[in-house]
Structures are given as structure tokens and as C-alpha cells.
Amino acid sequence: MRGLFVAISKSKRRAAYFWAILLAIPVLFFIWLMRPEEGFIRWLYPAFILMCAGWAWRLYRGVNLGAIERETIATVTLFFTIKLAYYLFWGNLEQNWVEIESTYWVMAFVMVLLYIVFDARKGLTYSLALAVVTLILGLLRLGGEVAQGQYRTEFLAFVRSEMRLFAMAGLLYALAIVKDQLALANRQVEEMHALARTDPLTGLPNRLALSELLEEASQHMHGLYLVLLDIDRFKQINDRFGHAAGDEVLREVARRLRVSMRKEDVLGRWGGEEFMILMRGESQQDVPAAVERLREDIAFWPFKLVGPVSASFGVAEGHIGDSIHALVERADRALYEAKRLGRNRVEMSPA
Structure with missing residues (x-):
């Protein structure tokens, strides 16, 4: 059974994805125009914009929604994991922190997508795996320097961001379980309603x-x-x-x-x-x-x-x-x- 958003029809999800991607493309393009001096944005944002345009086109053409969802999650996760690693290990950490913080918010959005596409158990597994990867990257970059008394402000911000990710993974899982139980109860009520109004011999309305x-x-x-x-x-x-x-x-x-x-x-x-x-x-x-x-x-x-x-x-x-x-x-x-x-x-x- 689907998790948190089992009730959302495919047509509605397709429309929501399509318009979200159309909105994201000009935002990404604007960031690329405003910050061309940064290597990651200069070289990888155009590729990501082209991929977004491709997803929007495939959604419009009615290509299999499940395949697009899984491909989008994998690509977005990989892209922003690379972005997080880039800004953690490349350049001035204090100057890069705004980009790091924004990447954490994208990871939270990816978690929501995980619970839309997969069932509750898989959503929890993949969400925790994502949170653990970001945790490892952050500890590799900040662990040693914090022990030496450096980047304490950034480390506290990192801890808060990780706590948000882990808490969100747990909250979404709890909501998905409740949603599954409500959906099951609702389906049982509908089945009982149908049985009470169906002739068992002929299958006709009674x-x-x-x-x-x-x-x-x-x-x-x-x-x-x-x-x-x-x-x-x-x-x-x-x-x-x-x-x-x-x-x-x-x-x-x-x-x-x-x-x-x-x-x-x-x-x-x-x-x-x-x-x-x-x-x-x-x-x-x-x-x-x-x-x-x-x-x-x-x-x-x-x-x-x-x-x-x-x-x-x-x-x-x-x-x-x-x-x-x-x-x-x-x-x-x-x-x-x-x-x-x-x-x-x-x-x-x-x-």
C-alpha cells in the first residue's frame, strides 16, 4: 500500500509535479545568472535545468509516472548530495553555509517525495539513509575542527539541520502509518456498505x-x-x-x-x-x-x-x-x- 499520500490520484500527482518543475526551472535559471562565479552553479545548474525541462516534457506527454518519480528522486538526491559535499569541502565554510542550509531544505523535500512514491517502510528506510549520508558528510568536514574549537556556530547549525531531517523522517513515517490505517478502515467500511447492498446470489443491487x-x-x-x-x-x-x-x-x-x-x-x-x-x-x-x-x-x-x-x-x-x-x-x-x-x-x- 502507498504511504502518506495514497489517496492522491495519478492525474493530480502528475499535474502537481508538472507545475512544480515549471516553477523550479526559472528559479534555477535565475540563480545561475546571479551567481556564475561559483563553479558548481556555473557547470551543474544548466545540466540540472535541462533535466527538469526533460521531466516536464515527459510528464506532459504522459510517460509512465512511476518511472519519472523514481528517476527524479534518484537524480535530485544525487545532485544535492554532491552540492552538499561541494560546499562542505570546497571554499570558505562560513560563506558557503547559506547554500548548505538550502540544500538541507531540499533534502527534506526529497523525503516527502519518498513517502509519496514508496510505501511507509521503504519511505522510512530511504529517508534514514539520506539523513545518515548527510550526517556522515557533515561529521567528516566538521568533527575534527570543532574538536579544535573552530566552526562551532556552523556545527550547531549542522546539528539542528540533522535533527530536522531525522525528526521529519520519523514524523512522515508516523503520518504514513496513520494514513494507511485510516485508508484500510475506510476501505473496510466501503466493502461492508457494498455487501449490505448487494445480492450475494446474482451480484445485483438488492x-x-x-x-x-x-x-x-x-x-x-x-x-x-x-x-x-x-x-x-x-x-x-x-x-x-x-x-x-x-x-x-x-x-x-x-x-x-x-x-x-x-x-x-x-x-x-x-x-x-x-x-x-x-x-x-x-x-x-x-x-x-x-x-x-x-x-x-x-x-x-x-x-x-x-x-x-x-x-x-x-x-x-x-x-x-x-x-x-x-x-x-x-x-x-x-x-x-x-x-x-x-x-x-x-x-x-x-x-
Whole structure:
């Protein structure tokens, strides 16, 4: 599982990286113009600017985000580790300290990237490794001279910077663990929510889910059609072939309806051998024709083990001011009428 920023989508991360790099390029260019006398800035900043431009271009072109993230972290870490070593061991340490301090802030930024790209454990490992490298470089440069009474101010600043890095590594790890736990708890709640609203036999929305969908759809009754369908003589199927065969019929009916339905229609199991479909139609001819195709798809091909199976359909049109109860009741009456008239047919409820 991703660490601290698992919830950030790839598209958002890509956009954030792209604009951050575009902002960094003119800043780096300005530093290069203002301080051309320093060898590190003069020779290495142009190369780094070109790499930033390359990353921005690849982000814009949609190149694999993970590869760019890992490449960026490795390059930035190497570049600023070299910069830290250069300013620690080359030139006047007191004059160089501003650049050293700014390099530590970049290292802190790299740590944040580590927790974005890798999981919490790897983020902690790589962050601590980065902090240890900077610690070793600083001790190699300052340890002996501080013992001789030199550079005490710089050494205190170095210690503070190292403490920030180690503290940040630990804090980010703690936040990543908490974020992972919250994400896991949230996923479990979502799974429980989905299970409570899913029929285990057919995988369709169950009566609870359909009731919620009906409540939502009822806000726009105009053009809404409610379809109730009931498998004909289902009790006889169970009695003759067994409940396992009956369950298979229910699954196959659900499959055929899913395949034949329009994309915008919603199918669910209302209970027992009864299914419900929520449909939208521009005219009174659209929905009956679509429902008739569903009826034919069920009745046309025999079912394994049990042979021919048919279903009866009742359709009710929603009207402004309708209640959900009234709409369901009209569809149920239409379904009863389809059964009374011989089954395997579609009946529209009178307005």
C-alpha cells in the first residue's frame, strides 16, 4: 500500500509535479545568472535545468509516472548530495553555509517525495539513509575542527539541520502509518456498505440498494419508468429440479438482463424471483420496446437443466408528484395483470 499520500490520484500527482518543475526551472535559471562565479552553479545548474525541462516534457506527454518519480528522486538526491559535499569541502565554510542550509531544505523535500512514491517502510528506510549520508558528510568536514574549537556556530547549525531531517523522517513515517490505517478502515467500511447492498446470489443491487436508488431517482419523476419482472412458474422449477437449479436460473436471468439492458438502465433483485429495473425514456414507446426485447432474451434460449423459462413484466411510468410507493404499486399491479393474462408478456400500467 502507498504511504502518506495514497489517496492522491495519478492525474493530480502528475499535474502537481508538472507545475512544480515549471516553477523550479526559472528559479534555477535565475540563480545561475546571479551567481556564475561559483563553479558548481556555473557547470551543474544548466545540466540540472535541462533535466527538469526533460521531466516536464515527459510528464506532459504522459510517460509512465512511476518511472519519472523514481528517476527524479534518484537524480535530485544525487545532485544535492554532491552540492552538499561541494560546499562542505570546497571554499570558505562560513560563506558557503547559506547554500548548505538550502540544500538541507531540499533534502527534506526529497523525503516527502519518498513517502509519496514508496510505501511507509521503504519511505522510512530511504529517508534514514539520506539523513545518515548527510550526517556522515557533515561529521567528516566538521568533527575534527570543532574538536579544535573552530566552526562551532556552523556545527550547531549542522546539528539542528540533522535533527530536522531525522525528526521529519520519523514524523512522515508516523503520518504514513496513520494514513494507511485510516485508508484500510475506510476501505473496510466501503466493502461492508457494498455487501449490505448487494445480492450475494446474482451480484445485483438488492432491495435496500434499489430503495435508495428509487429515492434518488424520484427527485426527477418525469421520464422515469419502473419495471418489475417475475420469473414464471419459478416454484415449479424449484420443486421439479431443486433449489440449486432454481438459483442457477436466477443467475442466468440476471446475466441475460445485464447483457441486453441499455447502459443507463439500473437492474436489481427486488426479492425472491422478482427483479426491478429503473429506466428512462423520452416517450411511452421507448421503454415498452426495450422491455419487450428483455422478455424475448429470457424466453428465446432454453436454460440448462430446466429448459424454457419465461418472465412476466409490469411497467409503470413516473409522474410529477408521484410517491415511490405509488409507483411501485402501479408496476406491481401491471405485473399481476401480465400474470393473469397468461404470463410471458409485458403490461403497461394505466396512467
